[in-house]
Amino acid sequence: MYNWAQIFQALDQWVARENIRARAEGARSYPSCTVRVLGQAALWVAQLDLALTVTQDLDVYADYEWPVQQELERLLAENGKVLDPHGREVWMPVETRYEPLYEGRYVEALVADPDAVLISKALKAAQKNDALITEYLAKGASERFFDLARKYRVDLEQFA
Amino acid sequence: MTHIQSDLQARARMRLRALRRKHRDPRFQRVMGRFVEDGLLETNIEGIVRRRQPVSLDDALWAGTVEPRIMELLPAVLVKKPRLLRLPKELPEDVAEVIHAIRHGKTAPSFRGIPPEQYLPWVTQVGRKGRSPSVLKSFRFQHDDVLRLARLRASLPARSDTEVVRMALELIEAATQQRSSKDAKA
Numbered sequence: 001m002y003n004w005a006q007i008f009q010a011l012d013q014w015v016a017r018e019n020i021r022a023r024a025e026g027a028r029s030y031p032s033c034t035v036r037v038l039g040q041a042a043l044w045v046a047q048l049d050l051a052l053t054v055t056q057d058l059d060v061y062a063d064y065e066w067p068v069q070q071e072l073e074r075l076l077a078e079n080g081k082v083l084d085p086h087g088r089e090v091w092m093p094v095e096t097r098y099e100p101l102y103e104g105r106y107v108e109a110l111v112a113d114p115d116a117v118l119i120s121k122a123l124k125a126a127q128k129n130d131a132l133i134t135e136y137l138a139k140g141a142s143e144r145f146f147d148l149a150r151k152y153r154v155d156l157e158q159f160a
Numbered sequence: 161m162t163h164i165q166s167d168l169q170a171r172a173r174m175r176l177r178a179l180r181r182k183h184r185d186p187r188f189q190r191v192m193g194r195f196v197e198d199g200l201l202e203t204n205i206e207g208i209v210r211r212r213q214p215v216s217l218d219d220a221l222w223a224g225t226v227e228p229r230i231m232e233l234l235p236a237v238l239v240k241k242p243r244l245l246r247l248p249k250e251l252p253e254d255v256a257e258v259i260h261a262i263r264h265g266k267t268a269p270s271f272r273g274i275p276p277e278q279y280l281p282w283v284t285q286v287g288r289k290g291r292s293p294s295v296l297k298s299f300r301f302q303h304d305d306v307l308r309l310a311r312l313r314a315s316l317p318a319r320s321d322t323e324v325v326r327m328a329l330e331l332i333e334a335a336t337q338q339r340s341s342k343d344a345k346a
Contacts, residue, residue, distance in 0.1 A: 044204075051183065053192070053203040053227050056285065066337050080199045082285050127273070128228045131179050137172035146165060160171035 004037060004045060004058075004109065005102040007075050012104030014071050019106065030106065033064035035072075036098055037111045038090050038120070043132075045101065046114045050135050056080060059087035064107075092120050093148055119148040126158060133159040182226045183207075190215045191223035191230060194244055200233055200286065216246045217255070224272065233286065235262060235271050235279045240287030265296075 019029035037045065039059035043052055058081055062069070073083045098110035118136055121129040136145070137159055149156055161169075182188055183205055190211065195201040197210040224231030235258045237244050251259070254271065261268040262283055268276035301309070312324045 051203070051205045053201055053205065053229055055201060055229055055233070055282075056199065066334060085281075128232075131227070134172050134175050134179065137168055138176040140161075140169060141165075156168055160168045160175060 004041065004111075007072070007079065008035065008102040008107050008109040009104060010075050011068070011072050012102070012107035014075075015068060015106040016104075018067075030065055030068055032106050032108070033062060033068060034108045034110065035064065036061040037101060037109060038087065038092060038117060039084075042112045042117045043114055045111045048114055048136075049139060050132060052132070057082050057084040059084045059090050061088055061090070061092075068107075090120065091124050092116055093152060095148060115142055115145045115148060118145060119152060119154060122149065122154045122156070122159070123152055130159060179226075185226075187219040188223045188226050191220050192227070195230060195233065198241070198244060200237070201229060214244055214246045217248060217251075220245060221252075221255075221272070228274065231272055231274050232279050233282050235259070235268075235274075236282035236286040239263060239283060 015030050015033075021027075022029040037058070037060055040052060040054040041058050043050065044054060058076060060083065062072075064072070069083070076083055092112060093116050096116035097113040099113065100108075101111045102109040118129075118133060118141075122133045126133070133156075137156065146156075148154075184207065189208060192201065192203060192205065192208045193211040194213070194215045196203060196208060197212055220230065220234060220237075224234055238255065238259050239262045254269070257269055258271045260266065262280070268280055270276065271279055309321045309324055312318065313321055316324060316327065318324045318327065
């Protein structure tokens with residue numbers, strides 16, 4: 001799996017270059033932005049002992065401007081990846097914790113915690129993630145996972 | 161761990177053993193190896209060896225029941241990268257139906273439990289990126305619009321009227337997205 005931190009570093013460097021150019025030309029520069037990595041990519045980053053199969057797409061929540069998103073799409077494409085256009089529609093529990101993945105001058109990348117990602121998958125795409133949740137339960141899911149499942153009324157019986 | 165949780169874990173373990181057997185099945189390994197080789201999927205499942213030889217459609221349909229992401233990619237692979245697969249002389253009816261729907265821009269059916277909104281996005285991502293099969297659409301333009309198209313085609317320059325329309329659509333979409341992200345911030 002690709003090193004996501006490198007992609008966000010490249011994005012940060014691009015924004016920095018664009019902002020230098022914008023200042024020289026008296027134009028408006030891009031503000032700092034935060035990108036939150038969700039989905040399978042977040043699980044991969046967490047290096048859990050789970051069998052993962054991932055497609056080329058990356059789900060994120062982000063507050064960047066359109067040109068910054070376009071540059072991220074270009075960087076992803078260079079690495080055979082694609083930004084999921086529906087990433088911002090992904091449901092995540094409010095309890096989701098985001099760990100730092102990359103911290104640059106203009107771009108901060110965070111990654112969602114595995115329990116929150118797995119609850120999101122169990123609730124919103126149970127069939128597609130059936131094997132993944134079964135394996136997590138079999139290997140001893142965390143108390144936090146069970147707490148979240150209770151709160152969001154996830155029927156864990158379907159995975160056992 | 162509560163009694164309910166440990167009971168759930170015990171049953172999940174049994175289910176996991178059955179799943180592991182499917183992961184070791186040569187059909188699954190062949191299909192996964194081919195999809196990984198082509199960059200369509202990445203996996204950390206043990207024993208998957210990249211392979212360049214095409215895999216049979218039957219194997220792919222079976223592997224798709226083990227890993228739904230394979231099934232999700234299959235319609236796009238059938239249309240954009242059929243060389244990944246060994247196709248039988250006669251395609252299963254639902255496979256022929258989904259290929260026809262994608263190629264002709266018809267209403268796409270669900271494919272073996274995968275709704276079209278999940279598999280259609282891959283049609284533009286698999287193979288030549290950003291390209292989906294073109295679909296014939298007809299519009300009635302005023303004379304002024306036709307002249308505008310011709311002027312734009314010459315000045316841009318664009319290879320065809322379709323390309324002018326495509327560029328205009330991309331610009332409108334970019335402007336709309338910029339506006340909606342500003343609105344969201346406000």
